[in-house]
Amino acid sequence: MSGEFPGYKGEALRALKDAGAEIGDVILIIKDEASYEGILIPRSEYGDDNHVVIKMESGYNVGIQVTPSTQIKKTGVGTKPTFISPPLPVEKPSLPRVAIVSTGGTIASRVDYRTGGVRPALSASDLYSVVPELSEIAMIDAEILFSLFSENITPRHWSKTAKAVAKRIEDDVAGVVVAHGTDTMGYTAAALSLALQNLPVPVVIVGSQRSADRPSSDAATNLIGAVVVAARAPFAEVVVAMHETVSDKSIIVHRGTKVRKCHTSRRDAFQSVNITSLARVEGEKVVMLTEEYRKRDPARKLVLSPDFDEKVALLKFHPGLDPKVIDRYVAEGYRGIILEGTGLGHVGTYCFSAVERAIKQGLVVAMTSQCVWGRVNMNVYDTGRDLLALGVVPLEDMLPETALVKLMWIFGQTKDAEEARGFLTKNMAHEISPKRLA
Amino acid sequence: MSGEFPGYKGEALRALKDAGAEIGDVILIIKDEASYEGILIPRSEYGDDNHVVIKMESGYNVGIQVTPSTQIKKTGVGTKPTFISPPLPVEKPSLPRVAIVSTGGTIASRVDYRTGGVRPALSASDLYSVVPELSEIAMIDAEILFSLFSENITPRHWSKTAKAVAKRIEDDVAGVVVAHGTDTMGYTAAALSLALQNLPVPVVIVGSQRSADRPSSDAATNLIGAVVVAARAPFAEVVVAMHETVSDKSIIVHRGTKVRKCHTSRRDAFQSVNITSLARVEGEKVVMLTEEYRKRDPARKLVLSPDFDEKVALLKFHPGLDPKVIDRYVAEGYRGIILEGTGLGHVGTYCFSAVERAIKQGLVVAMTSQCVWGRVNMNVYDTGRDLLALGVVPLEDMLPETALVKLMWIFGQTKDAEEARGFLTKNMAHEISPKRLA
Numbered sequence: 001m002s003g004e005f006p007g008y009k010g011e012a013l014r015a016l017k018d019a020g021a022e023i024g025d026v027i028l029i030i031k032d033e034a035s036y037e038g039i040l041i042p043r044s045e046y047g048d049d050n051h052v053v054i055k056m057e058s059g060y061n062v063g064i065q066v067t068p069s070t071q072i073k074k075t076g077v078g079t080k081p082t083f084i085s086p087p088l089p090v091e092k093p094s095l096p097r098v099a100i101v102s103t104g105g106t107i108a109s110r111v112d113y114r115t116g117g118v119r120p121a122l123s124a125s126d127l128y129s130v131v132p133e134l135s136e137i138a139m140i141d142a143e144i145l146f147s148l149f150s151e152n153i154t155p156r157h158w159s160k161t162a163k164a165v166a167k168r169i170e171d172d173v174a175g176v177v178v179a180h181g182t183d184t185m186g187y188t189a190a191a192l193s194l195a196l197q198n199l200p201v202p203v204v205i206v207g208s209q210r211s212a213d214r215p216s217s218d219a220a221t222n223l224i225g226a227v228v229v230a231a232r233a234p235f236a237e238v239v240v241a242m243h244e245t246v247s248d249k250s251i252i253v254h255r256g257t258k259v260r261k262c263h264t265s266r267r268d269a270f271q272s273v274n275i276t277s278l279a280r281v282e283g284e285k286v287v288m289l290t291e292e293y294r295k296r297d298p299a300r301k302l303v304l305s306p307d308f309d310e311k312v313a314l315l316k317f318h319p320g321l322d323p324k325v326i327d328r329y330v331a332e333g334y335r336g337i338i339l340e341g342t343g344l345g346h347v348g349t350y351c352f353s354a355v356e357r358a359i360k361q362g363l364v365v366a367m368t369s370q371c372v373w374g375r376v377n378m379n380v381y382d383t384g385r386d387l388l389a390l391g392v393v394p395l396e397d398m399l400p401e402t403a404l405v406k407l408m409w410i411f412g413q414t415k416d417a418e419e420a421r422g423f424l425t426k427n428m429a430h431e432i433s434p435k436r437l438a
Numbered sequence: 439m440s441g442e443f444p445g446y447k448g449e450a451l452r453a454l455k456d457a458g459a460e461i462g463d464v465i466l467i468i469k470d471e472a473s474y475e476g477i478l479i480p481r482s483e484y485g486d487d488n489h490v491v492i493k494m495e496s497g498y499n500v501g502i503q504v505t506p507s508t509q510i511k512k513t514g515v516g517t518k519p520t521f522i523s524p525p526l527p528v529e530k531p532s533l534p535r536v537a538i539v540s541t542g543g544t545i546a547s548r549v550d551y552r553t554g555g556v557r558p559a560l561s562a563s564d565l566y567s568v569v570p571e572l573s574e575i576a577m578i579d580a581e582i583l584f585s586l587f588s589e590n591i592t593p594r595h596w597s598k599t600a601k602a603v604a605k606r607i608e609d610d611v612a613g614v615v616v617a618h619g620t621d622t623m624g625y626t627a628a629a630l631s632l633a634l635q636n637l638p639v640p641v642v643i644v645g646s647q648r649s650a651d652r653p654s655s656d657a658a659t660n661l662i663g664a665v666v667v668a669a670r671a672p673f674a675e676v677v678v679a680m681h682e683t684v685s686d687k688s689i690i691v692h693r694g695t696k697v698r699k700c701h702t703s704r705r706d707a708f709q710s711v712n713i714t715s716l717a718r719v720e721g722e723k724v725v726m727l728t729e730e731y732r733k734r735d736p737a738r739k740l741v742l743s744p745d746f747d748e749k750v751a752l753l754k755f756h757p758g759l760d761p762k763v764i765d766r767y768v769a770e771g772y773r774g775i776i777l778e779g780t781g782l783g784h785v786g787t788y789c790f791s792a793v794e795r796a797i798k799q800g801l802v803v804a805m806t807s808q809c810v811w812g813r814v815n816m817n818v819y820d821t822g823r824d825l826l827a828l829g830v831v832p833l834e835d836m837l838p839e840t841a842l843v844k845l846m847w848i849f850g851q852t853k854d855a856e857e858a859r860g861f862l863t864k865n866m867a868h869e870i871s872p873k874r875l876a
Binding site: 010043048051053060061063076149150151152153154155157158182183187190198261262263264265266269308310314316317318319321322324328332341342343344345346347348349350369370371372373374375377379380381382383384386389401404408416 | 459479489491499500536567587588590591592593595596612620621622625626700701702703704707746748752754755756757758760762764770778779780781782783784785786787788807808809810811812813814815817818819822823826827829839842846871
């Protein structure tokens with residue numbers, strides 16, 4: 001930090017001081033033959049010495065490297081709005097109570113245009129002011145648990161989130177919404193699916209792919225959809241609610257163990273893999289897409305198992321993979337390895353002896369496929385049969401990411417490898433889809 | 439190997455001897471309350487002591503564990519067909535010459551029903567007998583380079599394949615077909631796309647998802663499609679030709695750097711990612727799907743650059759990843775790491791210092807996305823900008839697998855990290871799609 005210029009140092013700081021520009025001001029940067037105009041925003045502490053970051057009119061932030069020939073001019077003075085909470089809407093005690101637990105991410109924030117900084121906006125009154133529709137659907141009780149980009153969420157945060165959600169459920173809410181960054185939302189969804197067993201009400205994880213300050217933001221529609229599900233859905237499972245298509249027409253509800261972020265930026269990035277989605281929110285109605293689900297039952301008693309053990313590796317096989325990588329995990333005391341094999345569940349025969357050593361040393365080694373879609377079948381080719389004979393556990397159509405989370409969770413419950421193998425192949429939260437007969 | 443029972447030993451061997459069954463016989467296995475009937479087939483040398491493998495009527499092989507209570511009965515005597523090559527068709531010298539270089543895989547084999555063993559069937563006469571249509575399309579010259587399941591293909595095999603293809607091109611063929619297992623076909627396609635530059639004619643990689651002994655096999659239609667492309671397509675690029683849908687109606691042609699196996703078993707498992715496919719084969723016609731391609735030109739001089747350096751890691755980031763994994767690659771003399779980050783190209787801040795150490799030690803660290811679809815954009819969030827500031831190379835919409843192959847190839851040409859970074863971000867074989875303006 002450097003006074004008025006948080007995050008700026010070196011060349012970049014000097015250039016900004018010369019221009020007399022402060023955070024929040026509009027500046028014009030002329031470099032080589034291009035020019036860029038936008039609002040000067042602060043940088044993080046990890047930034048280098050020579051980039052200036054501005055928020056362009058498109059809503060995107062751009063970093064521009066300052067060279068000796070770069071010119072910076074201040075073209076507008078920053079307006080300094082403050083957030084004034086609007087009066088609270090009249091609460092309607094007849095509406096279902098929904099808790100929102102925020103872990104951070106794009107959806108949980110609104111951008112302060114002056115600083116470009118991300119500001120959590122999740123008090124109930126902030127939410128009602130940003131998304132007034134919510135006050136017609138539920139009585140919201142909002143809590144900021146973390147303010148993290150989801151790439152910084154770790155298994156320890158999964159545990160804390162599970163406990164926070166459990167506490168809300170004990171308070172007899174109609175459902176819980178978890179606001180979360182989209183980057184690792186699939187992993188957290190799998191984690192909560194296992195940590196929160198025997199659920200009485202729905203737990204709905206929601207995020208947004210575009211921040212609320214961009215015209216194309218999906219934040220409000222996703223949040224409304226998630227609150228509708230939490231308040232009204234007939235099921236009691238851990239789900240992810242996000243845009244179904246690029247339009248704002250419907251929110252689709254994915255099972256927490258079968259969902260994957262399949263696009264870096266599209267609003268419909270999340271997809272159910274190897275399974276149909278659980279439900280769709282159309283307007284403010286929840287339409288079920290399958291009849292097989294655990295019914296909402298407020299009398300059911302939640303079982304909380306929030307522990308995870310991080311000593312599990314996810315290893316994607318590829319041509320030329322050095323099998324020593326496997327030996328290293330053994331040497332470092334890992335308890336399990338999830339292989340992302342090729343095709344039906346294969347790794348090269350040159351990895352067999354390392355796999356065998358790992359299993360003999362007591363590790364659980366299990367197989368998923370890097371194809372993403374489809375099912376591991378290790379009975380078709382010699383390679384698969386040989387790996388089964390070595391003791392590799394085939395994980396059917398389980399997503400590699402879900403398999404990793406599940407094995408971390410299993411080792412949070414037991415340290416016994418044989419017992420772990422048993423849990424791994426047992427379908428606990430829809431992570432294994434039923435085989436369709438060929 | 440054990441005489442008449444290759445691959446069998448221990449309990450399984452004893453049970454088979456007791457039943458008087460030989461390889462190729464039909465046997466009935468009764469175990470617990472189930473029974474299984476099929477042709478006894480040999481096992482590989484890696485097999486365990488107690489599984490018997492039979493080929494069921496469905497065409498699938500199944501391994502059944504023999505326990506003391508398992509009964510085995512011989513119910514039929516194996517027929518022992520031999521392959522008699524049919525007379526060669528009359529060759530038509532007016533047709534284009536196409537070379538088929540086989541590396542193995544399901545497409546390159548036909549199953550010997552007696553032994554269940556996979557037998558390469560790629561002499562020209564074998565091919566004409568299995569797929570008689572070929573003799574109407576091209577004069578085939580077939581060569582068996584390897585007989586490998588593709589999970590056993592390594593970068594050294596990429597080099598040998600590139601050299602074999604180059605030799606055929608020097609012989610003035612109209613095109614080369616490479617028969618290949620589907621498991622790592624995408625990796626090999628990327629490798630040949632880089633190793634074979636300035637191509638005069640098409641190089642078409644082809645495989646099959648279902649073996650030729652199954653009614654649903656795609657082997658013949660894919661092979662015909664690939665030969666049509668090699669003989670007649672107007673372009674000169676490295677491509678993959680596979681089923682477009684589950685029907686046999688059309689073969690789709692993917693660019694070698696943009697194709698990925700996206701399903702474990704479907705016939706239309708291969709998909710072009712972030713780009714439209716290059717062409718479609720309808721009947722025996724090649725229909726171009728874009729006008730931007732390198733035209734076939736037999737006068738053009740191929741540039742062969744077949745070397746790869748395996749000291750490159752592919753690391754998929756996930757919650758709880760231990761950053762020490764990165765330090766280990768540095769300690770072991772790796773030259774580069776391709777990160778499969780989350781979303782727009784992120785890893786947790788807890789990995790930053792390890793990433794920084796790797797780059798300071800001279801490694802090339804580059805970013806792709808585990809989302810599969812979409813484009814890395816490291817300018818949107820602080821995490822991305824910070825990683826750029828540390829020196830991480832953003833790889834746009836390049837597939838992680840292609841990025842791995844490309845960095846292995848680059849280090850086959852130069853050991854200079856700065857030069858390597860330059861090559862990595864330069865579009866050499868359509869591995870980076872043009873940005874569409876938002």
